[in-house]
Amino acid sequence: MIAGGPHIVVVGLGYVGLPLAVALARHFPTIGLDIDAGRIAELTSGHDRTREVAPNLLAASLLRLTAEAIDCAGADLYIVTVPTPVDADNQPDLGAVIAASRTVAGLIDPAKRPTVVFESTVYPGVTEQLCGGEIEQAGSLRRGRDFRLGYSPERINPGDREHSVERITKVIAGEDDEVVEQLAAVYGAVTSGGVYRAASIKAAEGAKVIENAQRDINIAFMNEVAQIMAKIDVSVWDVLAAARTKWNFLPFDPGLVGGHCIGVDPYYLSHLAQRLGHEPHVILAGRGTNDRMGAWIADRLHERRGGQAGSVLVLGLTFKENVPDLRNSRTIDVIRRLEALGHRVSVADPLADADEAQRDYGFALTAVGPARYDLVLGAVGHKEYRDMDARHLAALLTEGGTLADVKGIWRSLDLPGVDRWSL
Missing domain, CATH: 3.40.50.720 (NAD(P)-binding Rossmann-like Domain)
Incomplete structure (x- = not known):
């Protein structure tokens, strides 16, 4: 020492x-x-x-x-x-x-x-x-x-x-x-x-809590845009690709917002605001949009499958790509809603701890393949999943199955004959 x-x-x-x-x-x-x-x-x-x-x-x-x-x-x-x-x-x-x-x-x-x-x-x-x-x-x-x-x-x-x-x-x-x-x-x-x-301890505390609240609100806007574009059958990723050619467009992505910071810190700020008699409309609106995103995705996928329940493989459970952290994973919102709609859901994740997944969420992690599924959902952009080729992905699907790509990680792959869904 x-x-x-x-x-x-x-x-x-x-x-x-x-x-x-x-x-x-x-x-x-x-x-x-x-x-x-x-x-x-x-x-x-x-x-x-x-x-x-x-x-x-x-x-x-x-x-x-x-x-x-x-x-x-x-x-x-x-x-x-x-x-x-x-x-x-x-x-x-x-x-x-x-x-x-x-x-x-x-x-x-x-x-x-x-x-x-x-x-x-x-x-x-x-x-x-x-x-x-x-x-x-x-x-x-x-x-x-x-x-x-x-x-x-x-x-x-x-x-x-x-x-x-x-x-x-x-x-x-x-x-x-x-x-x-x-x-x-x-x-x-x-x-x-x-x-x-x-300037003070309170100023430093405030700086921290707004850093992640700001990100949460911006991501919520992207999620709302994704929901609007879905109504006219336009991919939000195509919209963002065009918008990002403007020099001052802010590079935020839509998706599931969990983890120990962005999905939590806005509630600390809103708690303080309400204690002080101020209703934090913007903060809570953003948080509400992001908290509902998982169920919205599940409902869209259920509609895509014609309202018929089937077998589902969810790829990724951690709260973000390439980390093993399962805290406050919002993938669970998609899983629970699909289960409520009658689907049989299996979950894979190469980084998550199996014991922790069992303890915190109540299900065992599965290996990818050789089983086939009616719906394969890419929920977390782990490198292992980003590197999957078209042949590997197609082999996971039953005939007429759907490949769902929440993170837009397989947009460049040519998958003829495969039903594809994305934000």
Whole structure:
């Protein structure tokens, strides 16, 4: 472990925390804490199921791993990177961030006056009002005297090797100038993209929550366009190909919007708005459009099959292409609606964990081929599916079967005699 610099603890070693902890460990003494002992055992063996950190980098890292909170007592800087999902009613579920705040409270040495930084996506006010209050109450501590707060929103894009934590601009904020400069030194050592000093913790929280809400709204517009064009039998991909020749046309695609950010963060912003007495019409309209997209696709495919139920193979279950992350996958909306319409659905995914799919969604993953199906649906653009040729795809279909291409990944393939559907 590196001897110099502040001693850092990263709380939560998922898609966000692990890459950050590994990057920090190149410069500072760093411990990675995760309450899942299985996750720690996995990482200790050199395997990261999220595929965000390569095995050779993980093996070479000086990062210390632990599932025992007591190993993390007395650090100078605690960075919390736990998930912030929504519940069944699409309300913010802050259980993990509250639990992490309480854990950190028990580790603080007031004599060191450590900084506690939150990277989890929250609405403005959570870091100072909720998390700070939890630390004070759980640890009998006083903010400012015994510890201080900071916020630096995560910008991890799973599977994105270009915009990694070592390259992005890191937004930082603290409750005073000393904290801000401390975070500038720490994060500045990690990323070549530099740091941006936000005006306040609330401003930094707000920046994060609107980044994904903005994307969600733009994708919702594309989904609405796709639905309009479908009524006149025009492919939205053909419309977009023409529109993108204009220099300032924004390059958003239609499709299923899930995952732990875009499909979640707008609800954090709308929750705050409603608490303040403001009805967030645009945000909720966009979210509603995207949440209904899976059922709309299923209904169109059912119509395409003449209203007759049949056998279906869905290719792809993770929330986006080329990542194993199953959280908040919206492919499930298509599957559930097709099942409700009487179809017999099988699901394949080369990256998804079979046990996780069984646990979270209740079905076993299947292999692709040699079975044939009345409907084959390309739901996620994994490289393995993008690379399928016309012969392979045709071999998956029964006579008169339909090939559905949500992502437009097979538009260039010549498939004579095959019934084809796309957005």
